[in-house]
Amino acid sequence: MPLPLPWVGGILLFSLILIALGGVFWLFLPLFCSLTTAVPQEYNNSTFRLISNCYLFDKGDFPGKRNIMLEIRHFSKTYSSGKRAVDDLSLTVEAGSIYGFIGHNGAGKTTTLRSLAGILDFEEGDILIDGHSIRTEPVAAKQVTAFIPDNPDLYDFLTGIAYLNFIADLYAIPAEKRQTLISKYGDAFELTGALGSPVAGYSHGMKQKLALISALIREPKLLVLDEPFVGLDPVASHILKEYLHELCNNGAAVFFSTHVLEVAQKLCDHIAIIRGGHLIECGKTEDVVGNSSLEDVFLELARQGGEAVEAVQ
Secondary structure (H helix, E strand, O other): OOOOHHHHHHHHHHHHHHHHHHHHHHHHHHHHHHHHOOOOHHHOOOOHHHHHHHOOOOOOOOOOOOOEEEEEEEEEEEOOOOOEEEEEEEEEEEOOOEEEEEEOOOOOHHHHHHHHOOOOOOOEEEEEEOOEEOOOOHHHHHHOEEEEOOOOOOOOOOEHHHHHHHHHHHOOOOHHHHHHHHHHHHHHOOOHHHOOOEHHHOOHHHHHHHHHHHHHOOOOOEEEEEOOOOOOOHHHHHHHHHHHHHHHHOOOEEEEEOOOHHHHHHHOOEEEEEEOOEEEEEEEHHHHHOOOOHHHHHHHHHHHHHHHHHHHO
8 A cells, every 4th residue: 555645755854854964974073083082182282293203193093092001201300410311201112112212322311211110200291101100100110110221230149040039039920930931031141051150250241141031031011221232242132132022022012222223223113312301303213214224314313413502502
């Protein structure tokens, strides 16, 4: 039985209204999304262009959508002498990333590394490790971090194995697991035979290896290294690079400083360059380097910095 004509007209009119509403929805959907995912006010400043390259948005995402292992937010450090070693530094390191931190002597690299490791206090900005603030949650942040300084101070009166067991006790590593990991890394770095000897008799290179093993057995989520290749022979350097990749493949992140620019260019997927306490360049390694080399880029930025100082003077 055919529908009455008024019914047919009503159905057609209702269908047209639905189509029109659907068109309006799709027209305004992008605007609605841009409003609901607006950039937080703390990131909306004059340095947004630099921040967009290396702080939060280098993959087109917004905060909360990425697995960020290290987040440095507007960090500044001024010493009691009045020297401002680092000024308004912001960057992020994602899980799975090997991030190189490059700069001249006195640029602020070690100050930054020691601050994020909880060794130096600071009053401006914040540093988050796996979501934990090193200022307000220092224990939680340090539990997932391993930091090796450029010249690690070890307990010389302990044997190598006693030192590693001491570190394993601090981080509550089970006996069976620690034995497996110590054996793995001790053999790889050719240090197993010396673990029964006092650390006082170790060479600089052996102490560096012991410090690295003590960090690796913790399986940290963030490994922070200050000049890690100094004192290592070529074989040990190659092994360390392999373990850094292994660590990142398992979801951790590596943040390290080095003056060996060729190594940084080949090893790192991201690079940050600091000069006079200011972040002047950062991003994916291929974007920072371009068609040049990291050494050429660094020297050019250093030259520009020298010219800027002369202009001010």
